[in-house]
Amino acid sequence: MTQPIRILLAKIGLDTHTIGITVLAKELRDRGFEVIFSGLKQTPEKVANAALQEDVDVIGVSCLSGGHMTHLKVLAERMRELDLDDRILIVGGVVPEEDIEPLKALGVDQVFTMGANMDDIAAYLRSAVNA
Amino acid sequence: MRRPVVLDDAWQSAIRARDVATLARTITAIERSPDFLLSLSRRIFSVQPVNSIGITGVPGAGKSTLLNQLIRHYRQSGNSVAVLAVDPSSLQTGGAVLGDRLRMQDHALDDGVFVRSLSTKGQLGGVSETTFITSQLLKFAGFDRIFIETVGIGQNELDIVRVADVSTLVFIPGGGDYVQGIKSGVMEVGDVFTINKCDVDGVRALEKVLQLEAHDRENKTGFATAVCRTNAVSGEGVEVLVQALEAALDAPQAQARRSLQLRAFSELLLNIELRQNWLVPFVQGTSGTAFFKALMQGEAQPADIVDAFRRQHHDN
Numbered sequence: 143m144t145q146p147i148r149i150l151l152a153k154i155g156l157d158t159h160t161i162g163i164t165v166l167a168k169e170l171r172d173r174g175f176e177v178i179f180s181g182l183k184q185t186p187e188k189v190a191n192a193a194l195q196e197d198v199d200v201i202g203v204s205c206l207s208g209g210h211m212t213h214l215k216v217l218a219e220r221m222r223e224l225d226l227d228d229r230i231l232i233v234g235g236v237v238p239e240e241d242i243e244p245l246k247a248l249g250v251d252q253v254f255t256m257g258a259n260m261d262d263i264a265a266y267l268r269s270a271v272n273a
Numbered sequence: 274m275r276r277p278v279v280l281d282d283a284w285q286s287a288i289r290a291r292d293v294a295t296l297a298r299t300i301t302a303i304e305r306s307p308d309f310l311l312s313l314s315r316r317i318f319s320v321q322p323v324n325s326i327g328i329t330g331v332p333g334a335g336k337s338t339l340l341n342q343l344i345r346h347y348r349q350s351g352n353s354v355a356v357l358a359v360d361p362s363s364l365q366t367g368g369a370v371l372g373d374r375l376r377m378q379d380h381a382l383d384d385g386v387f388v389r390s391l392s393t394k395g396q397l398g399g400v401s402e403t404t405f406i407t408s409q410l411l412k413f414a415g416f417d418r419i420f421i422e423t424v425g426i427g428q429n430e431l432d433i434v435r436v437a438d439v440s441t442l443v444f445i446p447g448g449g450d451y452v453q454g455i456k457s458g459v460m461e462v463g464d465v466f467t468i469n470k471c472d473v474d475g476v477r478a479l480e481k482v483l484q485l486e487a488h489d490r491e492n493k494t495g496f497a498t499a500v501c502r503t504n505a506v507s508g509e510g511v512e513v514l515v516q517a518l519e520a521a522l523d524a525p526q527a528q529a530r531r532s533l534q535l536r537a538f539s540e541l542l543l544n545i546e547l548r549q550n551w552l553v554p555f556v557q558g559t560s561g562t563a564f565f566k567a568l569m570q571g572e573a574q575p576a577d578i579v580d581a582f583r584r585q586h587h588d589n
Contacts, residue, residue: 145305146367146392171368178390181375188381192374195387197297225294 146176147271149200150193152184154217157207162235166202169260175267186217194224199271201226206235210245218249230270234258278302278309280316288414291353293387296414300389303403303410307545314406314542322531323412325419326518327433329399329462330443332425335469337376338505339443340420344380345508346515352417353385357407359400361424362392369393373422387416398432399423402545405436405538428458435537438530439521441465441501441514444483446475460486464498464521467514471502496524560585 149170151163160182167177178196180189193201201221205213210233221227233245234254242253251270254263278284278299287295302309328336328343340356347354358373371390380386393401400423411419421437423430433440442463466483468476480500487498499517503510521527555561564581567573 144367146362146369148301167370171363171370172366174363174366174368176362176368176392177370178374179370179372181372181378184378184381188378191381192388194293195297195389196374197301 144174146174147200147267148176148178148196148198149202149267150178150180150189150196150198151202151204152180152189152192153182153204154184154186154189154213155205155207155209156183157205157209158182159204159206159235162206163202163204166204166234166260166263170264170267173260173264175264186213186220189217190220190224190226193221193226193229198229200230200232200267202232202234204235205233205237208236210235210237211241211248214245214250215248221249230267232263232267234263275301280312285316288410291387291414291416296387296410297389299410300403300407303406304391304394304401307549310403310406310545311542313410314538317409317413319409319412320531320535321412322438322522322527323408323419324417324522325408325412325421325437325439326522327421327423327437327440327462328443329423329426329430329433329440330467330469331427331445331448334425334443334445335503335505336422336425336443337373339467339469339503339511339514340373340422341377341379342503342505342508342511343420343515343518344377344386346511347418348380348383348385353415354380354418354420355387355389355411355414355416356420356422357389357391357404357411358422359391359393359404359424362394364395367395387411393424396432397430398435399426399430400432400436402541405534405541408436426459431458431462434462434530435534438527438534439464439518439524441467441518443467443469444479445470446473446479448479464524464526465514465517466498466500468500468502469505471504471510476502494526496526555582555585558585 151167153163167179170177180192230251232252233250237253237255245253252266328340330336344354360369360371362369369392374388374390377388391401396402408419423433440462468479483500487500491497501510501514501517503514560581564573564578
């Protein structure tokens with residue numbers, strides 16, 4: 143069996159829209175990923191610590207509250223401090239078009255918004271992790 | 274791509290200093306390479322028990338939530354704590370959702386707590402093949418107590434006794450009558466019985482069944498099995514459970530279990546060797562492939578695989 147890709151899924155802050163992250167967890171599971179589901183109301187510091195302990199290949203942050211710029215700035219900084227900036231960082235949820243490039247400038251590798259295709263997400267992660 | 278983990282002196286210093294990144298990368302390497310597992314085992318082997326505590330029970334019994342409370346108690350008394358939380362992987366895709374960690378959020382920023390989620394990688398005994406060696410690594414890193422949370426179990430997932438020094442079997446009220454309590458299998462796992470969700474109906478009936486088993490064991494072995502009531506959400510009863518677990522760690526059964534663990538681990542290493550270097554190469558090789566083709570075409574029967582295997586190895 144090939145080695146499964148490990149991905150940490152988290153929601154940061156007071157955002158309780160769980161359907162997207164739950165569907166993603168199940169769909170990635172069915173595509174052979176090991177999904178560490180760390181749940182709601184995380185802080186960027188907790189997410190980075192969990193990623194370090196779990197030695198994940200990917201960190202996925204779901205955000206539907208509009209707080210993505212603030213949360214991802216702190217998370218990307220914390221990842222650099224912990225030497226985790228070689229890991230893939232993705233964001234999903236409600237992200238306005240004009241925020242995508244600024245997120246990438248912060249260190250986010252890819253952004254998936256509403257209507258994103260699960261096979262596309264899985265294919266992106268496989269190629270990004272094995273690049 | 275990941276840097277390989279080299280088991281040199283710098284590695285050892287980092288592990289002894291409980292460097293989280295080194296520890297985490299080493300655990301990944303154990304999961305990804307049987308040869309690494311073997312080298313690591315040579316490097317860190319010790320006959321000493323590691324003070325590991327298994328937490329096992331049915332899905333949804335509250336094992337992870339109980340661990341959140343246990344960690345708090347051990348941290349308050351100044352102990353460092355590591356947790357290996359095992360959840361099942363899919364037999365079809367190898368994928369998994371590992372969701373124990375989210376119940377232990379209270380300790381997410383505590384340097385004295387290390388939590389790692391493991392998937393079973395297709396193993397059916399309640400833990401993964403790498404669980405035992407990973408618990409040894411955590412001991413080598415200096416953690417005072419190592420908790421191993423199994424997958425949610427049924428009647429027959431007993432591997433926790435081969436990896437943990439002592440275990441508690443977590444029950445919830447409403448799980449059946451006394452006949453369930455006299456069967457072989459899962460009841461043998463618990464050195465301490467825990468009744469979680471002790472605020473719901475049916476606690477007394479369950480407690481009577483467990484006390485009967487506990488008294489019977491005491492008559493036969495001379496050692497008492499504690500029956501604890503807990504509420505993992507409020508924390509009620511957890512202090513008593515900690516005392517029971519510590520008493521079990523000091524009891525002679527825990528010492529006796531060490532030889533069982535070492536034997537089981539040696540057999541596991543041999544199993545991995547046989548699988549990697551004999552079984553898989555045969556099944557995927559020329560005669561294995563030919564056998565499966567013949568089987569599908571109705572020209573061979575299942576028992577013929579044994580003849581094919583013997584033929585290949587007699588010829589060599």
